[in-house]
Amino acid sequence: MSDSEVHMGVSEARANLTEVIAKVRLLGERVVLTRRDKAQAVLVSNEFYEQALGDKTFAEITREAVDRLDPAAREQFDTAFGQATADFTQRRLKSS
Structure with a gap:
């Protein structure tokens, strides 16, 4: 399980959702979704x-x-x- 954290705009995440989910699920990355450089939500693996x-x-x-x-x-x-x-x-x- 990775301890890495990636910040990504909501629009970018939406455009690349399949890849983002794969990184979260398979690599254990946490993806902080941002809007105007402010954290809005975090995607994490189910584990x-x-x-x-x-x-x-x-x-x-x-x-x-x-x-x-x-x-x-x-x-x-x-x-x-x-x-x-x-x-x-x-x-x-x-x-x-």
Whole structure:
């Protein structure tokens, strides 16, 4: 699966829809559809879409579980989550 992202005007995408869909489906490219250089929508593979739905569900369940923590545990979670987020961001910056 590719991590590449292509920006394309809506008119260009419409004119080349078969090819655009093939790139999205077969190569895993994300195609950001633009109008006047502003993003309007994103075409993604079904695999990417299904994963995103699963991630959203997991995030909602996690948020609900965190809301049920007592204040001390919530503070510990917030601290650990903040550190993990910072570490993840640093790793991504180093790899790009």
